[in-house]
Amino acid sequence: MSRTSREQVNLETFGGKRMRNKVLLVFLALILAVVPLLAACPAPAPPPPVEPIKLTYANFPPAPTFPCVQMERWADEVEARTNGKVIIETFPGGTLLGALAMFDGVLAGVADIGISCPGYEPGRFPVLAILDLPVGLPNTEVASYVMAKLVKELQPPSVAEFKVLTAFTSAPAYIHTIDPVRNLEDLKGLELRATGAAAPILEALGGVPIAMPMTELPEALAKGVVKGYLASREVLMDFKFAEIVHYVTDYSTGTVAFLVVMNKDTWNALPADVKKVMDDLYLEQAVWTGEYMDGHVKESLKWSQEEHGLQIITLSPEEQARWDALLEPAVDKWVEDMEAEGLPGQEMLDRLYELKEEYSK
Secondary structure (H helix, E strand, C coil), X not given: CCHHHHHHHHHHHHHHHHHHHHHHHHHHHHHHHHHHHHHHCCCCCCCCCCCCEEEEEECCCCCCCHHHHHHHHHHHHHHHHCCCCEEEEEECCCCCCCHHHHHHHHHCCCCCEEEECHHHCCCCCHXXXXXXXXXXXXXXXXXXXXXXXXXXXXXXXXXXXXXEEEEEECCCEEEEECCCCCCHHHHCCCEEECXXXXXXXXXXXXXXXXXXXXXXXXXXXXXXXXXXXXXECCHHHHCCHHHCCCEEECCCCCCXXXXXXXXXXXXXXXXXXXXXXXXXXXXXXXXXHHHHHHHHHHHHHHHHHHHHCCEEECCCHHHHHHHHHHHHHHHHHHHHHHHHCCCCHHHHHHHHHHHHHHHHC
16 A cells, blocks of 8 residues: 555544544533533422322211221221222211211211111111011021121112111120029019010010110119110120129020111212222121121120129020010011012011021021
């Protein structure tokens, strides 16, 4: 290669390097100019947090009682299963709505959710009174399962204006007395505290129902104004009645039905995934409440027997048949009344016995 050619190549190489260096310097200058501008720009704001759905839940008895215990459990389950998307604020003890104002209060939106006893408003929920009847439900778990299934399957017209979230019952009522009641003759003319649907049951068996608030019962028992009461057996421990009454006759009478309802507009506004969580809890919550209550009754009986010598009186099969025969007309009368109003009384009763048998197996 000639000297001229070599000089030309060197010049081209030198020129190329100069060009690349120049481009690199321009690029670095651009970076140095842009970096301060980027630093001065604020980072994009994070999306605002999603506010949880807040719902109010009203209840009427004191916080330690089983309707409120189940309320707190349901609220906790909803919050957990929605990962905090729903927050339930609970109001026990009538702090938001009392028992007699509960259903209308939920309709009016005073509370989003409420719980009360259909029996507190006679005539408003006629077919649900079936659980108050002496239909031989053995415990709260079976009774609550039956109650929830009946409401779900038969959709009584009286609950159509609500979204029913769950339904359950109290523990069955039994006769508690100062002196033993082993037969109808022992019960005849005996004055016992009984209210609501329990009063006609006691009357049919020959007893004399005396209406009074539970708060007045200890003094009435101590003074002999009444000789006992018809109620569920957890009150032996909860109200310390085992210190005064010493006998329970082992014959299950009626229960008290409870209905948990939500305002229909509130329900319709909920997201689909939240509705599914609540729907999935419907029967589970009823059974859980029954199991909880039955456990509490066992604890109450154990305490009463060990601490105060409570005795459980078992009726002979013949004697039980006598009691059953006296109470059958009350059930038949209820069916007749429902059918006369165009309501499915016999269908409800037949299905009740089917569900009772199904769940008791």
